[in-house]
Amino acid sequence: MALQKTISFILLILIGVLLKKKLKDKEQLGGVKILILSIALPATIFVALLKIKIDSSLLFLPLLALVFNVIMLLAARFMLPQFGIRKDSADSRTIMLLLPSLAPGLSCFPFILEYLGEESLARAALTDVGNKVFVLILLYLLAMQWYYTRRRRLQGDDNTEAVSTKSRLKDLMVSLVREPVNMVIVTALVMLGFGWNLDSLPLFLQDSVVRMSVLMTPMVLLFIGMAVKFQKAEMALIFKLLSFRAGLAFLLSALFLTFVPAATPAAILLAIVFPQSACSFWPFAHMSAVSALESEDAAKARHKEGEPTFQLDLALNTLALSLPFSTLIILSIFSLNEFFLTSWHTALVGLGFLVIAAVPGLYAMLRPKEGTEVKSEPKISIRQLSEVER
Template identity: 50%
Template sequence: MNPAVVKTISLVVLILLGYSLQSKIKGKDQKAGLKTVILSIALPATIFIALLKIEFSWEMAIVPLLALGFNLTMFWLAGKMHLVQPSIEAGSSRHRTMQMLIPSLAPGLSAFPFILEYFGEEPLAMAALADVGNKVFGLILLYLIAMRWYYSRHQMENQPVGAKVKGMLLSLVREPINMVLLVALSMLAFGFSFSSLPEFFQMSAQRLSLMMTPLVLLFIGISVRLDWSQARTIFSLLFLRSSIAFLISAVLLLLLPVQSLGMALLVVIFPQSACSFWPFAHMSAVGGMEEVSGRADKPTFDLDFAMNILACSLPFSTVLILGICTASDFFAAPTNLLAMVAVFGGLALIPTLLHIFRGKPEMVNQ
């Protein structure tokens, strides 16, 4: 059997094992604890090792800028997705919710384990650098956008948010993954590498790193929750999101001098990451403010719709990224990516065509 297929099956087994544990791990605190271990210990250790094993150059600063450019492009395009999805009305709470979530990325839970397993530490290190730009977008820019929409919708004066933005910047720096990035990049700038560290520290970091892939896959299986009443709309949006991401990846592969298969696949995989939880956190904060102020009857965001998008996005991206990794040579070719743009775009349009033929668009007016 093809080694890539064997590896994919072994990873799927871990996801199914996690799914079988859903009856055992029901509480939010239990899931939050597992997620904390992944994002605060296992993933930072893996990224730290990967970064200190690459040859650093200041040209790498372009990587987070490219990721941020992708986020901004997707944000603008997400605002137009209602044109091909008749169940979402422009200016509605669902429309704003969609525009917050669709351009966000959560590579730590949906992409990093597979990048490491299939392509090694150098592409993983570059993915971690790209995630810096993605986090700036998700933590800071989307927060400002959510607050702007909240004040605008309720015709309130835009109150000063400087202190809150400062707090968000501090949380960005204090996050374990970003702390590891700062430390590792500082060490590289001064000529240190992973082998420069004491042997006991190297062994500890390597053992922590080994936990990442199985823990993430178990977490994915445990977290899968699908509300099929909205599945048609949500999966249509996810197919459209993936189609646009494939198009952007194809353009980048044509323009950038990518030298290795791993780096080429990184350009394809990173934009296919699941939607991030951070926009949901911002929307939840706005929802709390609306409840306190008595404005919950006109919500800025649809939080139930947001949670369903997150629930569908994680397994969708996981299956898609596993497929890309398994058929890596196919997805490294820009022409094949353009074919995927057509296929996924067509799948995204199926619900729209069904609405047109049936003549029963389900508009959401909020």
């Protein structure tokens, strides 16, 4: 049953790939994304939340997600130099912002709904609250800290730091409250607090919400197909970074499950699948905001020209590969669900991804050049690494 469902999902993704030719500009694809995130996904989460019973144990779910994000951030900071990425470089800052972030709405929620049901989707939506706090607030503050630190280093001007950060953080909080998914979660939790459920709504409203929720899975799968875009530049490096991210997420899921031996199969799969969500677009939005500030600084000659805080091209390429990469992993997990119900199987898969991420770099570093003796080689840069692997 799971395999047949996976095949049908892949077919919808392939249809989306074929539909890509019909898209004449990015605005058309953006319109599909707006329909998903503003209508189909909120309706689905709203229906799912109103069908479950809220208990105190669910309050720990956002905290677990936040802990996971922080661990991934610290791991990225420690491990990126091992991939040839220089510490405190634009590439390093870009990847550090992207790897810990999660975007379950487009890459994870549709499959959770189809394979695990509405109750698991509701739990995933609550878990995502912690991830949203991390992605929208903590990563923004980190991005701005890097920007102002570099500007002070170049110019020593920090007069507008407090005002700018306060203003932009206020705008982010407003965006957080106005986001349809967050509004739906708050509304549903308030209704549940009063003892209301989906049946408490008028029939016409129930029917409208349910019909909108039905759109989510096919729309998301078509969107994944239409959004897939591969670029050869930096592809090998990004693939290794995403493999490292996936491997560490599998290991953290396995570690968590060892402390929850009585978890149901649905809870086990949810704990494995949710951390495998694609990288979020919000860090790229933060990077774009910083890039705009740097452009203003350059126009006003407020500091010397130098390396930017972030590499936007690297961020876009990472996002482009992250969505199909995560989709394939999630579909594989659900297709082989019985295998992943054992925690050490999950840990074994995690180690496998870490090996995939590490072996090419180790080979490039240890392989001697032609006509030379084997000597200890210096650390290689991203460009050198990509040239060796090509």
